[in-house]
Each structure stands twice: as structure tokens, then as C-alpha cells.
Amino acid sequence: MRRLRTLALVLAVLLPGAAAAAAEPVVDAPAGVVHGVQDRDLRVFRGIPYAEPPVGERRWRAPAPLPRWDGARDTTRFGAACMQPKPQAPSIYGWDLPAMSEDCLSLNIWAPQDARGAPVFVWIHGGALASGSGADPIYDGSALARRGIVVVSINYRLGMFGWFAHPGLSAESPDHVSGNYGLLDQIAALEWVKRNIGAFGGNAGNVTIAGESAGALSVMYLMAAPAARGLFHKAVAQSAYMVSAPGLRDRINGMVPAEVQGAELAAKLGAADIAALRALPAADIPARVAATGYFPFPNIDGKTLSRQLVDTFDRDEQAPVPILAGFNSGEIRSLRFLLPKPPADAAAYEATIRTAYGEFADAFLTRYPAKDIGESMLAATRDAMYGWTAERLVSNQAALGQGAYFYLFDHGYPATAQWNLHAFHAAELPYVFGTAARTPPLWPKIPDSLAERRLIAAIGDYWASFATTGRPVAKGGPDWPDYADNRGFLHIADTPRAGHNLFPGTAALHEAVVCRRRAAGDVPWNWNIGVASPPLPPKTEGCQ
Known part of the structure; x- marks a missing residue:
């Protein structure tokens, strides 16, 4: 590293224009030497590979570590x-997609210029495990990094590439399992962070994982x-959903x-075996798979995942770490396609609920009454x-x-009011x-007002301080009470305002329903x- 810096200084003196090149940040990490971009007081490194490209025979295999590369x-x-x-179709979440490739297992780092042992915030993007990228502009880590933390965003395999299980793949696996490749990618990225983030000024002993929706x-x-x-x-979980998995x-x-x-998906794609599946052109797979109705999801394989999430958490087998978690008051307003067709009228709605919820129907109808079926359906699913x-x-x-910090995001502004999207998903x-x-281009535009800037500053403070100390604090903001209080x-x-006992009895109602379904064993939730x-x-x- 010292030799590289010396060479850069010599070039800056001897060669015209070399001073600009010398300003590029250079890091000699265990993975290899990288040079990035200087963004005022930040060093930014984009597209760093963290595993071997999962192409050819590596398609649908666990990620493999990269050997140290030569050169910068x-x-x-x-x-x-x-x-x-x-x-x-147009969507408020939609970007013009960048170049896509199976060779996509990379991560991005935003690090303060003078970072030494700084907290690390690892972001996992959403997108139903089927879409998205750690490079989406909305995930730019600059503002969070300027609060003194190192921000990392990652890519992981999506759709069929990331979650496809098959008897043939299980047969060739040393553990006799398949699927969950996207989750294994995320673990590989965290292992890379543990080995390398110190070279970028981060503390591998103070890492926060965070994500929204599928993240x-x-x-x-x-x-x-x-x-x-x-x-x-x-851990930070924004709009998580603890659904059942196959x-x-x-x-x-x-x-x-x-x-x-x-196996059913392979048949629909006309592939007789794993070799035929691996021979399919990568560029053709996403559209062909989407046409079959396949939905990517983790599976309970007894190796990577031992049991349903609810069972893991009930048995206290999850990671014992502080958490910040919450949801948005308008989650389903931008996801209405997930809702079933509403009943014809209030009487039909109430009759359907009473048939479905039995002795819990009165509690359900009190919270989600028939007088406004549309709003009740939105709130119930949320x-x-x-x-x-x-x-x-x-x-x-x-x-x-552990420290446990719960939030309800309930903020709107003129554009969300105009489109009936108050505090929508994400x-x-x-x-x-x-x-x-x-x-994104169709996102309801946030006003550039003093009130909005103050709220942005407060939320950034809360998240960054939680990543630093495990306790969310904002300059000038109210104390965030622990859920245990x-x-x-x-x-x-x-x-932001502190409160206690959000929506009394509501979580207990839905917990009771899930408990019955879990006990029955033949009903998803x-x-x-x-x-x-x-x-x-x-x-x-x-x-x-």
C-alpha cells in the first residue's frame, strides 16, 4: 500500500494531470487492490466482486470465494x-434496468475519508426476491456514510437463479439440498465484509444488516x-413479512x-435434466420463467434453514441481536394487486369474515368494519x-x-395525498x-421543504445511531422508547413522536390466527x- 501511495505521489509531481489520478482512493484489501472514486469527504467503491461468478457449471451452486486478484x-x-x-407495466418502483448478467455477485462501499473502525451498515435490497439491485439510486449510501458509518449494498441472485430447487441439484450437492442460493449469496457477502471491511475503515465486529420488504x-x-x-x-427490518415457506x-x-x-418448472421450460437447464441462455430465463407463474422463495432444507421463521423465533434460536423494525401505515396502497376481489356489499363482506374467522370474527370486524370495505381490506392485509x-x-x-425498537411510518405529503398513497410500501x-x-421516475415527488429536510435528517440520525450503538437517537428528536417499555x-x-401500545390487540388477533394455522399444519399464513x-x-x- 505504501509503495502504491509513493508511486502516486511521484506521478503527481512528474506527470501533467497525474494529480487527478492520485486523488482516486486506493485500498489494498485481503481480496485485492481496488481503486474507487473520491466524493468530497467519502471514498466510494462500486462493483467489487465478493464471490466467483455463478455461471456455466456454477449456475445453481453455492457461491465460491474468489482468490485474491492481481493488480488494481x-x-x-x-x-x-x-x-x-x-x-x-409502469410502476412507481420502476427504474430503467442497467446491464444484467449472471456475473452479478458484487457489492458497493461508501466510506468516510477518515474512517477507522467505523460501524458497518449492510443493505439488502427488496423486490420480492425477483428484482432490484444494490445500485438503485434510492439506496445511495452517501448521506448515511457522512454520519460516520461505512455503508455497503449488495447484489444477490434473484428469481429462478437464486431460489430454484430441484432433485437433480440436491443430488449433486454435498449437503443434498438445493435452492436458497440467494440467501447463501448474502451470507457470502457478509463473510467478505468480515474479511475485508477493515481495509476500508470499517469494524467487522460492529455490523448491522438491514433491508426493506424482501430485503x-x-x-x-x-x-x-x-x-x-x-x-x-x-438488524434492521423495514416492512418485513414472516410468511410460511415450503x-x-x-x-x-x-x-x-x-x-x-x-421439477414442474423444469418441465415447463422443456429441460429434461440439470445439464439442459444450465444450457438455457441466461437472457431468456427471466421472461420464460415469469410466464409460468413461478414465485421465488426460500425453502426449509434442514441445512441453511432448519424450520419456519416463526418456529425459530419462538424457540429463541435466532441471532440474539438488537433490532429496529417497523411498517408503514399505507403498505398496501401501492400493492393493491395483492388484494382479492372485494365482496359485492357490506352484508357479503361480513358474512365472508364470519365464515372465515369464526369466534375471532367480532374482533376482526371491530378493527376492519364493513362500512368501508376498501379501507378495511387495505388495513387488514397491512x-x-x-x-x-x-x-x-x-x-x-x-x-x-436485546434492544428492540418498533416504528410506524405514517408520513405523507401532497403528491401521496393526490394519488391516495399515504405512507405506501417503501x-x-x-x-x-x-x-x-x-x-424512481414515477415515485410521488417529495417536496424540497424545510419540514421534509428535518424529517429526513431525523430518520437518518436514528438509523445511523442504531447502527453505531444499538440505540436509535436523533439530534433534536424525541427519545425512542424500547419496545420492552x-x-x-x-x-x-x-x-417523530414516541408512543406506547400501538393498535392495542391487533397483533394478538393475527397471532392467534397464525397459531391455529401453524397447529393445523396444512394451511399457509x-x-x-x-x-x-x-x-x-x-x-x-x-x-x-
């Missing part, structure tokens, strides 16, 4: 996005995965085994998926004696990252909520 690697540009379908689902699976233990020390070979919770799903999950997470971690992201000016939470509306709910299973020991 150019890390001034983002790496390719992982393979994914092109959007079929938050990934955070929960990392908390559950034995192979990820010790690779992180705090077994690798067993039919559990009413879900088709992952290997069966994989609470049963995102609200229940967030409160369950903070409750479980608090029971382990609306908190530009506030966390300070990227209000870098949202009478179900404490932070209500983030136009300004995914999007079958409200008018889409199957009949409530009978009461059993341990469930209300």
Missing part, C-alpha cells in the same frame, strides 16, 4: 444487476440461518415442496402481514433481553437514505387474509 481492480462503476424480468425478509432468514451467526451484530421435499403448511415446484411481523420481531428480541426509503432527489414505539408522521382467508382451524392446545 477498477471499482468506479456499479456491477451488473442480477438477472430479472423487465418490467411489463427485510432476508434479514429475518439471516437471523435464523446458522451459517450467518456471528457475521452481524444488529419444505425442500416435505409438504408442510399446505405448500408444495420446493423440489416438486422445481396488519396481518407487515404489522404483525414487525411487532413479533421486536417482541421476540425484547424477550431475549415510502420510508428516501428518508432513511437521504435520497429524496433520487427516487410498555410496547414502546416511534410514530413517524410529519415529525401468507396472503390469505380477510375475505381471502380459509376457515379458521379448530382450537388446539397452546392456541387461543
